[in-house]
Amino acid sequence: MSDYIVRATAANAQIRAFAATTREMVEEARQRHNTSPVATAALGRLMTAGAMMGIMLKGEKDILTLQIKGDGPMEGVTVTADSKARVKGYVLEPQVMLPPNAQGKLDVGGAIGNGFLNVIKDMGLKEPYSGQTMLQTGEIAEDLTYYFANSEQVPSSVGLGVLMEKNNTVKQAGGFIIQLMPFAEEEVIEKLEANLQNIHSVTKILDDGNTPEQMLALLLEGMDLEILDTVPTEFYCNCDKERVEKAIVSIGRKEIQSMIDEGKEIEVNCHFCNTNYKFSVEELKEILKKAKK
Numbered sequence: 001m002s003d004y005i006v007r008a009t010a011a012n013a014q015i016r017a018f019a020a021t022t023r024e025m026v027e028e029a030r031q032r033h034n035t036s037p038v039a040t041a042a043l044g045r046l047m048t049a050g051a052m053m054g055i056m057l058k059g060e061k062d063i064l065t066l067q068i069k070g071d072g073p074m075e076g077v078t079v080t081a082d083s084k085a086r087v088k089g090y091v092l093e094p095q096v097m098l099p100p101n102a103q104g105k106l107d108v109g110g111a112i113g114n115g116f117l118n119v120i121k122d123m124g125l126k127e128p129y130s131g132q133t134m135l136q137t138g139e140i141a142e143d144l145t146y147y148f149a150n151s152e153q154v155p156s157s158v159g160l161g162v163l164m165e166k167n168n169t170v171k172q173a174g175g176f177i178i179q180l181m182p183f184a185e186e187e188v189i190e191k192l193e194a195n196l197q198n199i200h201s202v203t204k205i206l207d208d209g210n211t212p213e214q215m216l217a218l219l220l221e222g223m224d225l226e227i228l229d230t231v232p233t234e235f236y237c238n239c240d241k242e243r244v245e246k247a248i249v250s251i252g253r254k255e256i257q258s259m260i261d262e263g264k265e266i267e268v269n270c271h272f273c274n275t276n277y278k279f280s281v282e283e284l285k286e287i288l289k290k291a292k293k
Helices: 024-032 039-053 108-112 141-151 186-197 202-207 214-217 243-251 253-262 281-290
Strands: 004-010 017-023 063-070 075-084 088-092 115-122 129-134 158-166 168-182 226-232 266-269 278-279
Touching: 004 214, 017 039, 017 214, 024 039, 024 168, 039 063, 039 075, 039 088, 039 108, 039 158, 039 168, 039 214, 039 253, 075 158, 075 226, 115 141, 129 141, 141 158, 141 168, 141 281, 158 202, 158 253, 168 186, 168 202, 168 214, 214 226, 243 266, 243 278, 278 281
Parallel strands: none
Antiparallel strands: 004 017, 004 226, 017 168, 063 075, 063 115, 075 088, 115 129, 158 168, 266 278
C-alpha cells in the first residue's frame, strides 16, 4: 500500500485530521493525460484533496466531484472521488506551460487564474449537494480552506503539494486536511495555529522521508494525536465499453444512424482516464436497435 490516507483525531476529538501520500496516483494521472509539470501539479493537488474528502463521505455509493473553472490558460480541472478514496480526474488544457512563480515554484495559480471552485456531493438524494466559492489564489489548498470555512462552516487548514523530478515525472505528492470541531477550545486553536506556522511544504515533509502518520505528528505535536485508520487510495476509472455503449444509446437513433451512414468506425474517449473505445459499423447497428427515437 504505497499510496494511502491516514484518518486521525487529536485534542480529545476537538480536531479531526487527514494526511495522504499520493505519488503513484498522481504519476498515473500524468502518464494517462501526458500533462505538463504545472498541469500535473494542479491535477495532483486536486486529486489528493478529492481522495481525502472522498473518505469523509458517509454512504458507500456517495460520489464527490471537485471542479475548478478559471480564466487562466489551463481553463479548468475536474476530479471525482468515491468513499473508498478511488479518484480520477483531468485538466482541460493538459499541455499548458508557464514560467515559475515569484517563489520559483510551479505557477498553478497563474495557470488557473480567477474563477470558481464547485464542490458537488452526490449522496443518492433527488438533488446532489452543491457548493460554490470564488477562487482565492488558484493554488487549490487555500481555495479549499476558504470553501470549508464558507460553504461548510468548518474552520480548516488544507495543505497540498506535488514535487516533480527533472525528467517531469512525479517525485512526491500528498497533503493534509485539519479541521476544528465546533466545540474546540481557544487553547487548542492557538496550539494548532502555532504548529501550522512551522509547516511550509507538504512535499518537503514527504521528501525528507516522513510518512502521513509522521506528517500528522508534526502538525498536531503535543495534541494527543490518535490514528484511527489508514485507507488505500488510487487512480481508478470505472469506464468500460459497456458504459460507453450506454452513452451512445442515449444520444438517440438519428445521431447513431448518421454515424452508420458514414460507414466508418467511431472512437469515443473517456475524459477521466483518456482511454479510447472503438465501435465498428456493425456494433453501431446493434446499438441502434437498443436506442429510442
